Amino acid sequence: xxxTEESATPAVVESFAGTPDPRLREILGSLTRHLHDFIRExxxxxxxxxWGVDFLTRTGQKCDDTRQEFILLSDVLGVSMLVETIxxxxxxxxxxxxxxxxxxxxxxxxVDSPERAFGDSIDMMGTxxxxxxxxxxxxxxxxxLAGAMVDVWQADDNGFYDVQQPxxxxxxxxxxxxxxDEEGRFRFSTVVPxxxxxxxxxxxxxxxxxTERHPYRPAHIHFIAGHTGFxxxxxxxFVEDSAYLDSDAVFAVKKSLVxxxxxxxxxxxxxxYGVKAPFxxxxxxxxxxxx
Amino acid sequence: xxxTEESATPAVVESFAGTPDPRLREILGSLTRHLHDFIRExxxxxxxxxWGVDFLTRTGQKCDDTRQEFILLSDVLGVSMLVETIxxxxxxxxxxxxxxxxxxxxxxxxVDSPERAFGDSIDMMGTxxxxxxxxxxxxxxxxxLAGAMVDVWQADDNGFYDVQQPxxxxxxxxxxxxxxDEEGRFRFSTVVPxxxxxxxxxxxxxxxxxTERHPYRPAHIHFIAGHTGFxxxxxxxFVEDSAYLDSDAVFAVKKSLVxxxxxxxxxxxxxxYGVKAPFxxxxxxxxxxxx
Numbered sequence: 001x002x003x004t005e006e007s008a009t010p011a012v013v014e015s016f017a018g019t020p021d022p023r024l025r026e027i028l029g030s031l032t033r034h035l036h037d038f039i040r041e042x043x044x045x046x047x048x049x050x051w052g053v054d055f056l057t058r059t060g061q062k063c064d065d066t067r068q069e070f071i072l073l074s075d076v077l078g079v080s081m082l083v084e085t086i087x088x089x090x091x092x093x094x095x096x097x098x099x100x101x102x103x104x105x106x107x108x109x110x111v112d113s114p115e116r117a118f119g120d121s122i123d124m125m126g127t128x129x130x131x132x133x134x135x136x137x138x139x140x141x142x143x144x145l146a147g148a149m150v151d152v153w154q155a156d157d158n159g160f161y162d163v164q165q166p167x168x169x170x171x172x173x174x175x176x177x178x179x180x181d182e183e184g185r186f187r188f189s190t191v192v193p194x195x196x197x198x199x200x201x202x203x204x205x206x207x208x209x210x211t212e213r214h215p216y217r218p219a220h221i222h223f224i225a226g227h228t229g230f231x232x233x234x235x236x237x238f239v240e241d242s243a244y245l246d247s248d249a250v251f252a253v254k255k256s257l258v259x260x261x262x263x264x265x266x267x268x269x270x271x272x273y274g275v276k277a278p279f280x281x282x283x284x285x286x287x288x289x290x291x
Numbered sequence: 292x293x294x295t296e297e298s299a300t301p302a303v304v305e306s307f308a309g310t311p312d313p314r315l316r317e318i319l320g321s322l323t324r325h326l327h328d329f330i331r332e333x334x335x336x337x338x339x340x341x342w343g344v345d346f347l348t349r350t351g352q353k354c355d356d357t358r359q360e361f362i363l364l365s366d367v368l369g370v371s372m373l374v375e376t377i378x379x380x381x382x383x384x385x386x387x388x389x390x391x392x393x394x395x396x397x398x399x400x401x402v403d404s405p406e407r408a409f410g411d412s413i414d415m416m417g418t419x420x421x422x423x424x425x426x427x428x429x430x431x432x433x434x435x436l437a438g439a440m441v442d443v444w445q446a447d448d449n450g451f452y453d454v455q456q457p458x459x460x461x462x463x464x465x466x467x468x469x470x471x472d473e474e475g476r477f478r479f480s481t482v483v484p485x486x487x488x489x490x491x492x493x494x495x496x497x498x499x500x501x502t503e504r505h506p507y508r509p510a511h512i513h514f515i516a517g518h519t520g521f522x523x524x525x526x527x528x529f530v531e532d533s534a535y536l537d538s539d540a541v542f543a544v545k546k547s548l549v550x551x552x553x554x555x556x557x558x559x560x561x562x563x564y565g566v567k568a569p570f571x572x573x574x575x576x577x578x579x580x581x582x
Contacts, residue, residue, distance in 0.1 A: 002546040003372050003394075005380070011542060012369035019502040027333050028502065032368060034329035039373050041321050043381065048318070049374045053361045060351010060361075070344045070351075077323060078303035081294050082330050083340045089296070090334065103294075211310040211319065251302060255293040 009036045055203055062202040066163070068107055072204045075250035076213075080104050084234075091231055092289065099140060100286045103235050103252040106222060108161040113151050113175035119274065121189040122176040125169065128157030128191025130270075130279035131261060133237075136184040137225050137286045144184025145288065148227040151177050152188065154220070159196030189275050192261060193219045195243050198250065208249070215249050218242040223286065230288035237284050259284055300327045346494055353493040357454070359398055363495045366541035367504075371395050375525075382522055383580065390431060390580045394526050394543040397513060399452040404442050404466035410565065412480040413467040416460065419448030419482025421566035422552065424528075426575040427475040428516050435475025436579065439518040442468050443479065445511070450487030480566050483552060484510045486534050489541065499540070506540050509533040514577065521579035528575050550575055 012032045019025035062069035074080045081104055088102045137148035153175040155161050162169040178186045197215035208215050219242035226232030237259045261280040270277035303323045310316035353360035365371045379393045428439035444466040446452050453460040469477045488506035499506050510533035517523030528550045552571040561568035
């Protein structure tokens, strides 16, 4: 019953000793030790502590049905990607299996993608540069997976998702739920996505401003791919020549996910794909691990 | 531009390298390292990460003009006391000076205490056990400090502050702003405070429930003492025979602050103090450091 800088951490860890769930007890013990280590290292003034309390409070109060500011905070601190990457490693049965890398889900997968057929366009606007994405879903042994689900969503050529512009973009623009054919293939046409800023009108935006960090994410297309009997993967492909590829505001870039979007000026191929030449063509095979 | 478990922490720390304020840069670098260490140690599942995001969100959304759930969270994790204790140590010019220990401010110093005269009662109800608190404000060299400010506030004999029961308790009950006399003395009568639970109807209450920690604070009286030319102190005195002295929910007990509330059955002394015998008597000298 004598609180000192030395007794503080063991006292708080001990207070959680009666936690019935051993995993919760482990997490809270670790949280206490690391949080106290942080406090001991920076020795915040009372004003800094009050600033931290206020920042966290405002972060919670910025959240609503369509905005999750704490996920955004986790994103810009690299925590979301770290958790995602740790979980992919833990799911791996064998180290070094050539499965597709995962990356963050992001905040814009809030609506169901409309079902679309092989080769359909997910672009309902027609204003951007045409683009075709083609690939296969495969098992780690190279077997094509027929009937796999491929959910894709992306920002438009101005860097906005449909849900951010409910008046200006039709619902489902930039989204599609595809099923692979008998050879495990999927294909869709779209527009080349643009880089875009994460929302900056909240506490996370303040943090980026105060640290002179830009809020941009490099251009990318989101994917979730899954098949019965396989572990699903949540990932992106990044446009190789996009700005901000070296400084994604949410640290989501993995080298293996950067894809060349090749310029193609071939009228016959364009006609086959249902787009106008010149268009850009990207290929992305998705490799899943049996579950 | 390749995110891995190994590259994550240096990448995020480096992203803050351009922060103009060196103190903010230091704090964010330290936060990133300790937060990532925590994540690497516990390896949260995606579901656990989502639970954490949701917990923090609800903690922010529980806050309003009269409720600060993030301070409560800081309190039950021992962070508030650690920050308070570090700051008292940093303020000390010479180690080992016999100044009065500080402890947490707590959430109930939200209104101004009414000014009261030497010996006045701060109890406006008359239902609890009478109690007299007397003491002096002194400099570290033992010089009494005349004209020092002594702000006191406490819960009533049922464990509630006036601001928690706006109908049942008159405003200012249990509160008083005193000025020391020419010998540095203060004195007030009151009722013996009761132990009480911190608010449990929010996320912090959930946390205490899930960890089978009780929410109680041992009985105490809050003080802020100050004098021109001296560093003010924010502290409590704890009632020596109170329940929960060994397990304060917010870890605020320091041995030096535990005081004997002696039972006195002396009608003459009771009359001098303006209370009824038997009453309890506590002494508390407050030692301030020159600023």
